[in-house]
Amino acid sequence: MFVLLGACSNSTDEASGEVKKQSQIKNQKDDSTTVTDINSDTIVAEKEPENKNADESTTNKPNSLKAEYMGKLNDTDKEIVEMRENPIDDTTIASKKVEGDIYDLLDELINEIYGVLIDQLPSDAMDQLREEQREWLTYREKAAKEASLKYKNGTMEQLEYVIVENKLTEERCFQLVENYMN
Known part of the structure; x- marks a missing residue:
């Protein structure tokens, strides 16, 4: 194993x-x-x-949701690496397509994790997590915007924005599972 x-x-x-x-x-x-x-x-x-x-x-069965989702996160990480290593071609357009697909994958995963936490956490803990998640979303958007400004008005600006969003979203998925899931 x-x-x-x-x-x-x-x-x-x-x-x-x-x-x-x-x-x-x-x-x-x-x-x-x-x-x-x-x-x-x-x-x-x-x-x-x-x-x-x-x-x-x-x-082979995970003994907890936490173990199950850590497995999903690790599988998703492998899939992301594979997607980035095998774009259609070396153009910025192909890179944007890959990062857009990765964004969709991570967005679905973070929403799935969040849904599990809604069912799992007591209401007061979930209220606190909701507020934390709102703050994190604001942080993610600000960090992505700031990083993309180094390419302001260039072809890489939007790509850098999504790359940073994806990196932070993947990190947040791991944090949510590690810190909140049983």
């Missing part, structure tokens, strides 16, 4: 959400886990099944 742990980073990420560098990873608490590949963004760990005779269908 392979477990893929991805990480997003920005200057405001909490230490608990960051991936540790290879030099910091010496031992895992679970002796059956071995780190097989490490780079700055991803850790791939191979884990022996705890019960080697267990029915495979039960060992």
Whole structure:
């Protein structure tokens, strides 16, 4: 069984959400886990099944919504990398199409995650998250606009805006799952 742990980073990420560098990873608490590949963004760990005779269908099921959505986020991250590595061509128009498709994918995913949280969180916690989400949306739009201004009136302005929106939305998906989902 392979477990893929991805990480997003920005200057405001909490230490608990960051991936540790290879030099910091010496031992895992679970002796059956071995780190097989490490780079700055991803850790791939191979884990022996705890019960080697267990029915495979039960060992592959996530034990929580949090685990399920972390899997979805990691799969989405792989899909995004694939989309960016294989545009139709090298034009700005093709890049805008890819980023637009990524935006749609992430927008659907963040709305799905938010819907799960509505069902899962107590009403007072959800009210607080709603306010936090509104503030985050304002932050995302401001950050994307600010980043795009370096290309003001150029062909890259809109592309940079969507790239930043996508990066921040993907990071927010991970934050919502890590911090709020059970």
